[in-house]
Every structure is written in structure tokens, then in C-alpha cells.
Amino acid sequence: MRSLLLNTAAVVVIIGLAMAFPWLKLPLILSLCYGLAALGIVVLLKAGQISFGHAMYACISGYVVAFVGHRFPGMDGVLLIALGTLASVVAGMLIGAFVVRYREIFFGMLNLAISMVLFTVLGKFYAVTGGTDGLRINRPTLLGFELTRDPFEIALLVLVVAISLAAIWGVQRYFLSSSGQALAAIKTNETRLEYLGVSAKKVLWKGYVLSASLCGLSGSLFGLSQGLVTPEMGYWLRSGEFVFIAILGGAGHAVGAFVGAILYEFLKMYAAALVSGSWQLVLGAILIVIIYFLPKGITGLMNRRKRLIGGAA
Amino acid sequence: MTALLQTHDLTLAFGGLVVANGINFSLEQGERLAVIGQNGAGKTTFINICSGLLKPRKGRVIFAGRDITAQSPRKIVRQGMARSFQLPQLFLEHTVRECLQLSAVARAESLSSWSSLAGGSNAVEIDRMLDLISLRDRQHELCINLPEGQRKLLDVGMSLLLQPKLLILDEPTSGVSTEEKHGVMEILMRALDDQKVTAIFVEHDVDIVKRYATRVAAWISGAIAADGSPASVLSNPLIQREVLGE
Numbered sequence: 001m002r003s004l005l006l007n008t009a010a011v012v013v014i015i016g017l018a019m020a021f022p023w024l025k026l027p028l029i030l031s032l033c034y035g036l037a038a039l040g041i042v043v044l045l046k047a048g049q050i051s052f053g054h055a056m057y058a059c060i061s062g063y064v065v066a067f068v069g070h071r072f073p074g075m076d077g078v079l080l081i082a083l084g085t086l087a088s089v090v091a092g093m094l095i096g097a098f099v100v101r102y103r104e105i106f107f108g109m110l111n112l113a114i115s116m117v118l119f120t121v122l123g124k125f126y127a128v129t130g131g132t133d134g135l136r137i138n139r140p141t142l143l144g145f146e147l148t149r150d151p152f153e154i155a156l157l158v159l160v161v162a163i164s165l166a167a168i169w170g171v172q173r174y175f176l177s178s179s180g181q182a183l184a185a186i187k188t189n190e191t192r193l194e195y196l197g198v199s200a201k202k203v204l205w206k207g208y209v210l211s212a213s214l215c216g217l218s219g220s221l222f223g224l225s226q227g228l229v230t231p232e233m234g235y236w237l238r239s240g241e242f243v244f245i246a247i248l249g250g251a252g253h254a255v256g257a258f259v260g261a262i263l264y265e266f267l268k269m270y271a272a273a274l275v276s277g278s279w280q281l282v283l284g285a286i287l288i289v290i291i292y293f294l295p296k297g298i299t300g301l302m303n304r305r306k307r308l309i310g311g312a313a
Numbered sequence: 314m315t316a317l318l319q320t321h322d323l324t325l326a327f328g329g330l331v332v333a334n335g336i337n338f339s340l341e342q343g344e345r346l347a348v349i350g351q352n353g354a355g356k357t358t359f360i361n362i363c364s365g366l367l368k369p370r371k372g373r374v375i376f377a378g379r380d381i382t383a384q385s386p387r388k389i390v391r392q393g394m395a396r397s398f399q400l401p402q403l404f405l406e407h408t409v410r411e412c413l414q415l416s417a418v419a420r421a422e423s424l425s426s427w428s429s430l431a432g433g434s435n436a437v438e439i440d441r442m443l444d445l446i447s448l449r450d451r452q453h454e455l456c457i458n459l460p461e462g463q464r465k466l467l468d469v470g471m472s473l474l475l476q477p478k479l480l481i482l483d484e485p486t487s488g489v490s491t492e493e494k495h496g497v498m499e500i501l502m503r504a505l506d507d508q509k510v511t512a513i514f515v516e517h518d519v520d521i522v523k524r525y526a527t528r529v530a531a532w533i534s535g536a537i538a539a540d541g542s543p544a545s546v547l548s549n550p551l552i553q554r555e556v557l558g559e
Contacts, residue, residue, distance in 0.1 A: 178418040178433045179426040185404040185415060192402040196419035196475065197390040206426060 007165055018157055025153045026225065027265055032160045033222040034245055035261035039171055040214035041246035042257050043207050046175065048187030052108045052239050053115030057088040057212040058219025059234025063122065065220045066135035066229045077140040078159075081220040088216020089209060096208035100201045103190075115234055122231040134230030137223055153225070160221055164258055167214060171254040174210065183207045215242070244283075248290055250297020259298050316375075317342045317479055317511055318394075323362055323372035325535075332358040333369060334535040340479070345505075346513045347522040347543070350532030350556055356515050357399075359532070360481050364396050365389040377478055395477035399484040399515075401468035403456040409467055410452040413439050416474040438474070445504045446470040462489045462497050469501055473508050480505065482514035486521060494518065498525055519547065519557060531556050 018025045037058055044051055061084035068083055099110050122129045142155045174180045182203045185193050190200045223229045249260025271279035294300055316339045323336040332355045350356045361367040363374055365386040373382045381389050404412050417434040425433055443449040446466040465485055472480055486494045502525055505512050516522050529546040531539045533555050539546045546552055
């Protein structure tokens with residue numbers, strides 16, 4: 001009941017803001033796309049792992065949307081999103097089977113390395129990928145409706161909000177499931193997990209595929225909202241942004257990634273207006289403050305409050 | 314009675330140091346074997362070979378009629394050989410109850426990404442184990458807050474929930490204060506009896522060996538120097554001199 005209320009409130013606030021201030025539509029869509037990708041990183045953080053290459057899954061998905069969109073011009077946007085995400089899932093399954101053998105810095109760097117290979121390939125194979133200019137995505141129909149730019153953005157926003165809420169719900173459920181708890185156990189004691197007869201690699205692989213699919217979902221929505229995909233989508237700086245947001249939001253609850261993403265997007269916007277050219281400086285300073293005072297991110301704050309209330313009762 | 318665990322000519326050396334020197338050993342169902350020996354005599358090596366952590370250079374390990382030599386720990390656990398650790402291996406950021414639930418779900422091989430951990434395990438079974446290891450009143454605490462003795466108990470509880478045929482306990486009372494030792498052992502033995510589990514435990518404390526073991530094997534330089542009833546092994550002059558340091 002309470003969560004239904006919170007969900008409705010979130011939908012009303014976001015859609016209401018977009019209606020009242022039309023210029024907010026795109027920043028909100030982008031924030032939520034970043035939130036989806038950061039949620040993917042949060043899944044890995046649960047296992048104590050971090051990836052500096054997950055933007056590749058957003059990139060793979062975005063390019064699939066662009067390719068398929070060009071090849072089959074009449075295809076619906078929802079189907080394109082599904083296909084793009086599916087491509088990321090398959091890529092996550094294959095790459096995951098390899099990288100889950102590694103942990104910590106090796107895991108992070110391997111993901112980074114693979115993502116940079118993809119980045120370079122996309123930039124060099126001009127004839128196929130459009131090189132560093134990327135590929136345009138023509139605005140597709142959404143659920144059969146042909147929309148002009150403004151209604152398309154509104155529809156996309158509604159879709160992104162719905163997908164984000166579903167993702168928060170689903171991932172939170174996964175975190176509380178036995179598989180999700182085993183994932184968290186990788187962080188504290190992988191040896192024990194093996195001595196319970198559980199394959200830690202398999203558990204991590206499942207989590208990895210989930211995180212790749214979330215990044216993929218984010219990438220196809222991002223591509224559609226921009227009408228363009230470029231190799232930059234898979235650049236390591238973008239992966240770093242996902243990690244930044246995940247840490248900002250914290251791994252305590254799936255909603256953290258989205259709170260972090262919205263905060264990040266608007267901080268970036270205002271920092272750029274305030275000190276144009278060195279907005280990174282402002283963001284960097286804020287990250288230092290967050291890590292110092294809130295090592296568990298914004299959701300850490302939430303859990304701390306819950307504990308205090310629990311202690312009083 | 315049938316042999317539950319057998320080893321044939323187990324051999325392993327680290328460089329020039331022979332840690333397993335052709336060990337032939339057999340354990341019957343229902344035994345409580347205490348393994349004694351000085352540090353470096355090869356007790357833990359023997360356990361590590363049996364449980365799959367180390368691979369022997371030569372020899373075979375037969376468990377419940379099957380050759381398990383050099384299989385992975387995970388496969389061996391699945392066949393019914395569980396172990397606890399000298400340093401308890403817990404999920405420190407999980408609660409006591411969650412640790413046991415994970416163990417129960419692991420045994421059933423019913424790891425699910427959908428149904429909750431609590432729902433995937435049998436609450437009655439978890440409660441029973443909490444009572445057996447006397448941790449019911451701390452079930453919702455994070456493991457990281459437990460003192461060493463209770464960590465040991467939980468470590469064994471997690472292994473027992475796997476319903477093993479054989480449980481190997483590596484120094485169950487090390488790190489536990491002298492006053493608590495017997496309390497911990499009483500609880501453990503009660504739990505082992507309750508689950509009818511055959512057990513091997515590595516132990517330094519002679520009192521504990523005398524009181525709880527049905528059989529004792531003494532290790533010297535990677536080989537079994539004496540094997541038999543506690544009374545006979547502990548009164549053996551060689552063992553008294555070389556192992557017990559009397």
C-alpha cells in the first residue's frame with residue numbers, strides 16, 4: 001500500500017514537472033536512462049564488484065536499435081527497445097561467462113578493456129557504423145502511434161518512468177531472493193558459498209547478465225531519445241559516470257540509482273551553468289564529500305534513518 | 314558397518330616437506346574421530362585433500378563408495394561431505410538466520426532469482442537448527458556482531474543444515490576461551506547426535522579429545538603414527554612424547 005502510494009507520487013511528480021516545464025522532459029528522460037544503467041552497476045556492487053566498462057552494453061543496445069531501425073524502417077519503437085536489450089543480454093551472457101572468473105580490480109579492468117575494444121571498432125569501421133559521427137535513429141512509431149517530436153518525448157518519458165518503476169521493483173525483489181542474497185554473499189565470503197555447494201561464478205554470472213540487460217535497456221531508450229548513437233555512448237568516461245551515479249545513490253536500495261541519477265543530471269546542468277568549462281570540478285568535489293560523509297550513498301542515509309527508528313521502538 | 318571414507322596411499326609434498334606420506338585410512342559410519350598432532354604434522358593437509366582444497370600427488374580418496382579424488386570442493390560438498398573451518402567462514406553482512414537459510418536453500422539446490430530467501434527455506438527447520446546451536450535469541454543479528462564461540466557454532470550449524478554424511482570440524486574450539494570450550498563442544502556434540510552425523514574433528518585439547526572422541530588418530534610428519542581408541546592412543550609412549558609433549 002505504502003509503495004503504491006510512493007510509486008504514484010513519483011509518477012505524478014515526474015510527469016507533472018515535465019508538463020509544467022516542457023524543457024525538463026529531456027533531462028528527465030536522460031536521468032532515468034542513466035538511473036537504469038546505474039542500477040545495473042548497483043547489482044554488481046552488491047557482489048562487491050565494480051565494472052568500468054558497462055557503458056558497452058548501453059552502446060551495443062543503442063547501435064542495434066539504430067541498425068534494425070534502418071533495416072526495417074516501419075518497426076515499432078517498443079520492439080526496437082526489446083531487440084536492443086536482447087542484444088545486450090546475449091552480449092552479457094557471453095562476456096559474463098569470461099569475466100566472472102575474475103574479481104575486483106581485474107574484473108573492473110577486463111570490462112573496461114572489452115568496452116574500449118568495442119569503442120574503437122565502432123569508431124573505425126566507418127562504412128558500417130558511421131565512425132565517430134555515429135548513426136542517426138529515425139523517430140519510430142510507439143505502440144503503433146506516429147508521433148511528432150513533442151508528443152513522442154512525452155510518450156517516451158511515460159515509458160521510461162514505467163520501465164524504471166518496474167526495474168526498481170524487479171531488482172529489489174531479486175536482491176531479496178535467495179539468488180540475490182547469494183550474490184551479496186560473494187562480497188563477504190565466496191569460499192563459504194562454494195562449501196555450501198553453490199557455484200559463486202554462476203551466481204555472479206546471473207547478476208552480471210541482469211546488470212548488462214539494465215544497461216542495455218538504458219541504451220536503447222537513450223538512443224531513441226537522442227535520435228543518435230555514437231561510439232561515445234560506450235566510452236569509458238560514460239562507464240565511469242554510471243559508477244559515479246551508483247555510488248552517489250548507494251547500493252542499499254534499487255531506488256538509489258535513480259535518485260542518484262536525477263541528482264547527477266541536475267548537478268551537472270547547474271554546475272555547467274555556474275562554472276562553464278569546469279563543471280567536472282564541482283562534481284568531483286561533491287563526490288569526495290559524498291564518499292566522506294555518506295560512504296553508503298543516499299540510500300545509506302535512508303537505511304540509517306530506518307535503524308534509528310527501529311532502535312527507538 | 315561400511316567404510317564411509319577411505320584413503321589409499323595419499324601422498325603430497327610441498328617442495329621437500331612431505332605433508333602426506335602414503336596415508337591409508339578408513340573411517341566407519343557413526344564414528345567420532347579426533348585428529349591430533351603437532352602443528353605442521355599434516356592434519357589440516359589431510360582434511361584439505363579429502364575436502365578437495367588440495368590435490369594429492371598420488372593416491373585416492375573414496376567417499377561413500379565413490380572416488381572423489383581431486384574433485385572440486387563444491388562437488389564433494391554435494392556428495393555429502395561438509396566441513397567447518399578453524400576460522401569460521403560466515404557471511405558477515407548477513408544475519409544469523411539468513412546464513413542458515415542460504416545453507417538450506419543451497420542444499421535443496423533451489424536458488425531462485427524470484428522467490429524470497431525466507432520463503433525458499435523451511436522456517437521450522439531453520440528454527441530447529443537455531444535451537445540446536447543455541448543461537449535463537451540472536452537470529453536477527455548480523456554475523457559480524459557475534460563473538461568467536463558463537464561464530465564457530467553458526468559455522469557448524471550452516472554445515473549441518475547441508476545434512477552431510479560426514480562433517481569435518483577443523484579445530485572447533487580454537488579461539489574459544491577455556492571456560493567456553495566445553496559449552497561449545499557440548500552444543501556441537503548434541504547437534505551431531507541429533508543429526509546422526511559421522512564426524513572428524515581436529516583438536517589440540519586432550520580433555521576434549523578424551524571426552525568426546527570414540528577414536529583418535531595421531532599424526533606425525535605427514536603420516537598416522539597411532540590410530541585406535543582414545544585410551545590406547547593417548548597412553549602410547551611415542552604419542553605422549555612426540556604429540557602431547559609430556
